[in-house]
Amino acid sequence: MRRLLVQLRAVVVKEARQTVRDRRMLFMLLVAPVFQLVMLGYAVNLDVDHVPTVVVDQDRTPTSREHLRGLLADGTLEETARADGVAEANRLLDAGEASVAVVIPRGFTRDLARGEPAPVQVLLDGSDPNRSNIAGAAASQYFQGAALDVVRGRLERLSAAMGRRVSFGTIDARPRIFYNPRLDSAIFMVPGVAVLVLILATTVVTAMGIAREREVGTLEQVLVTPISPGVLMAGKALPFVAVGLIDVTTALTVSAWVFDLPIRGSLAFLGVATLFYLMTTLGVGLFISTVSETQQQAFMGGVFFILPAILLSGIFTPISSMPAWMRALTWLNPVRYYIEILRAVLLKAAGPADLALQTGALFAYGLAIIGLASLRFRKRLR
Amino acid sequence: MTPAIRVEHLTRRFGAFTAVRDVSFHVEKGEIFGYLGANGAGKSTTIRMLCGLLAPSEGDAVVAGHRVSREPEAIKWRIGYMSQKFSLYRDLGARENLEFYGGAYGLGGRRLRRRIAEVVELTDLAEVRDVPTGELPGGIRQRVALANAILHEPEIVFLDEPTAGVDPVSRRAFWRLIRHMAEAGTTVFVTTHYMDEAEYCARIGLMVAGRLAALDTPAALKRRHAPGTTWHVEAPAILRHLAALRRLPGVVEATAFGRGAHVRVAEGAPTGEAELRAALAAAGVPPTLVEPVAPTLEDVFLAVASADEQAAGTAAAWEDPA
Numbered sequence: 076m077r078r079l080l081v082q083l084r085a086v087v088v089k090e091a092r093q094t095v096r097d098r099r100m101l102f103m104l105l106v107a108p109v110f111q112l113v114m115l116g117y118a119v120n121l122d123v124d125h126v127p128t129v130v131v132d133q134d135r136t137p138t139s140r141e142h143l144r145g146l147l148a149d150g151t152l153e154e155t156a157r158a159d160g161v162a163e164a165n166r167l168l169d170a171g172e173a174s175v176a177v178v179i180p181r182g183f184t185r186d187l188a189r190g191e192p193a194p195v196q197v198l199l200d201g202s203d204p205n206r207s208n209i210a211g212a213a214a215s216q217y218f219q220g221a222a223l224d225v226v227r228g229r230l231e232r233l234s235a236a237m238g239r240r241v242s243f244g245t246i247d248a249r250p251r252i253f254y255n256p257r258l259d260s261a262i263f264m265v266p267g268v269a270v271l272v273l274i275l276a277t278t279v280v281t282a283m284g285i286a287r288e289r290e291v292g293t294l295e296q297v298l299v300t301p302i303s304p305g306v307l308m309a310g311k312a313l314p315f316v317a318v319g320l321i322d323v324t325t326a327l328t329v330s331a332w333v334f335d336l337p338i339r340g341s342l343a344f345l346g347v348a349t350l351f352y353l354m355t356t357l358g359v360g361l362f363i364s365t366v367s368e369t370q371q372q373a374f375m376g377g378v379f380f381i382l383p384a385i386l387l388s389g390i391f392t393p394i395s396s397m398p399a400w401m402r403a404l405t406w407l408n409p410v411r412y413y414i415e416i417l418r419a420v421l422l423k424a425a426g427p428a429d430l431a432l433q434t435g436a437l438f439a440y441g442l443a444i445i446g447l448a449s450l451r452f453r454k455r456l457r
Numbered sequence: 458m459t460p461a462i463r464v465e466h467l468t469r470r471f472g473a474f475t476a477v478r479d480v481s482f483h484v485e486k487g488e489i490f491g492y493l494g495a496n497g498a499g500k501s502t503t504i505r506m507l508c509g510l511l512a513p514s515e516g517d518a519v520v521a522g523h524r525v526s527r528e529p530e531a532i533k534w535r536i537g538y539m540s541q542k543f544s545l546y547r548d549l550g551a552r553e554n555l556e557f558y559g560g561a562y563g564l565g566g567r568r569l570r571r572r573i574a575e576v577v578e579l580t581d582l583a584e585v586r587d588v589p590t591g592e593l594p595g596g597i598r599q600r601v602a603l604a605n606a607i608l609h610e611p612e613i614v615f616l617d618e619p620t621a622g623v624d625p626v627s628r629r630a631f632w633r634l635i636r637h638m639a640e641a642g643t644t645v646f647v648t649t650h651y652m653d654e655a656e657y658c659a660r661i662g663l664m665v666a667g668r669l670a671a672l673d674t675p676a677a678l679k680r681r682h683a684p685g686t687t688w689h690v691e692a693p694a695i696l697r698h699l700a701a702l703r704r705l706p707g708v709v710e711a712t713a714f715g716r717g718a719h720v721r722v723a724e725g726a727p728t729g730e731a732e733l734r735a736a737l738a739a740a741g742v743p744p745t746l747v748e749p750v751a752p753t754l755e756d757v758f759l760a761v762a763s764a765d766e767q768a769a770g771t772a773a774a775w776e777d778p779a
Binding site: 078081082084085086088089092093096097292293294295296297298299300301302303454455456 | 505508509510511512529533534536538540542544545548549553556557558559560561562563564565605
């Protein structure tokens with residue numbers, strides 16, 4: 076046992092020395108993640124506003140102008156062009172200069188005044204479904220409200236004419252939003268980006284570590300020592316656990332500062348969960364490095380793991396909207412558990428009791444994959 | 458006394474290629490055993506099998522009391538290994554490398570510090586122990602690798618081409634260390650393709666194309682494989698006239714050697730200095746020097762290799778170390 080600790084310490088010290096001495100590596104591990112976090116945090120913004128809109132006002136009356144002002148008031152749609160006819164509006168949509176066209180036809184005010192249906196046309200560029208959904212919803216919402224106002228005004232005039240109050244009840248649904256009341260998508264996305272940056276820094280670096288030793292020939296000298304694969308793997312992973320913890324701490328600090336990310340739950344619990352998560356990402360890296368002959372193969376292996384792990388994690392797309400078989404696959408994905416933990420702890424102040432499944436799964440996966448890597452690691456050459 | 462290494466019908470194949478074919482020998486405790494052969498003759502493959510790095514395809518070996526086929530890890534505690542290519546960490550200094558490898562062999566604390574001080578002193582590395590090994594010249598780097606191989610006081614040290622590419626002065630110093638280790642009781646298994654170094658070995662195994670073609674003390678090898686008289690001959694463009702020398706009665710061998718050629722003549726044959734001079738004069742190149750010399754291990758190697766070539770019909774590439 077004492078001997079194992081001596082061996083483990085030797086590997087940890089050696090890995091740490093090599094990492095600290097490698098300026099480029101340190102930059103990749105400690106500085107690049109913060110840059111990536113800030114840049115991606117801004118880039119991965121799902122809030123839709125300032126959708127370029129071409130306005131076609133053929134009615135040209137104070138009423139039509141008033142409605143257009145009202146439609147554009149909340150900033151979701153932004154008037155970027157004005158056209159005289161539908162044909163020209165279509166051309167602007169085709170050219171990509173606008174994503175929405177709003178057409179108020181001639182006679183709009185006249186029809187309203189006569190109490191006849193007054194059609195308004197909204198044309199949407201559907202190539203970005205999320206965006207056109209939101210833009211379409213904004214337009215519908217405004218015109219529904221406007222239609223209700225028209226009816227209400229007419230009822231009031233009717234009441235006055237009849238000399239008694241005529242009223243009608245409507246359903247008034249008002250959603251109240253918890254945890255992220257402003258629906259700020261950065262608060263949802265930034266933990267995801269932190270996870271992404273962490274997996275890049277840990278999995279690929281460890282995957283390439285042993286492969287590099289194999290490639291430059293230093294592994295042969297290690298293989299001739301009586302060190303056991305498990306000790307070697309653990310020793311190679313431990314310094315990067317420290318790196319990962321530093322990365323998460325900086326990521327949270329920077330996110331709290333730059334993106335107003337709330338930190339509501341227990342940091343200690345988050346630390347433990349992060350430790351387990353790092354076991355899985357580092358374990359996968361080590362496993363990849365045991366099956367790779369060259370650094371290039373190890374790098375490709377890392378990418379091969381990271382891409383599906385990110386896409387099936389629920390960071391960018393909700394797991395609930397995936398097909399059933401894909402939802403089943405996400406249970407195998409450690410990233411899924413960690414992002415759930417991270418979001419729940421940060422935004423909802425969830426604790427170990429709420430996240431026992433996720434935390435337990437991460438721990439089990441971490442042990443399993445490091446064990447698998449140790450078993451897979453051969454102390455013989457081929 | 459049980460031998461330090463006992464090799465029994467060891468064979469290693471890589472696909473269709475047989476790198477080591479049915480090799481058997483043993484090495485006594487405290488012996489310096491030299492393993493000679495051209496590049497690709499199977500020297501490194503043998504060493505890697507004996508160190509537990511490569512599994513044998515057939516046969517087995519007992520190293521420090523353990524079978525390489527079944528207990529390679531038990532062997533690793535008791536041997537030291539210096540590979541042909543410098544394989545310590547180039548971004549770490551000698552001391553840092555020694556600390557890592559000492560730890561890997563379970564050495565820690567005061568004992569590790571004491572051993573590092575000892576090997577640094579023995580291999581004369583005190584001044585450079587903190588310089589990254591990648592920045593050291595080849596000769597010093599080899600000493601670091603040797604210090605590393607003996608750090609944990611192994612019973613047997615395997616040195617694979619330890620002096621390849623090292624200047625003659627460093628080579629001599631290096632061999633002093635090797636002899637010093639053997640005197641202290643360590644068994645040394647060393648491969649080389651420098652024939653002069655092989656003279657330092659108690660016994661020599663000659664590898665040709667994967668087979669152990671000869672095995673004995675240097676003196677016995679010379680008696681058996683280079684009998685008769687060996688003449689050193691120098692003449693202008695002598696390499697173009699070796700065929701003429703080979704046609705003389707009793708000439709067994711005529712090969713390039715240094716600036717001239719070595720010509721070996723069988724016992725009792727009627728070819729002597731006068732005949733050699735006459736033959737070259739007849740060819741238009743009167744020799745500048747003809748003198749009898751003691752056969753070297755290179756003569757032995759050439760004799761064994763050419764005999765083997767004729768027997769097996771294969772050629773081993775002889776690469777000059779320069």
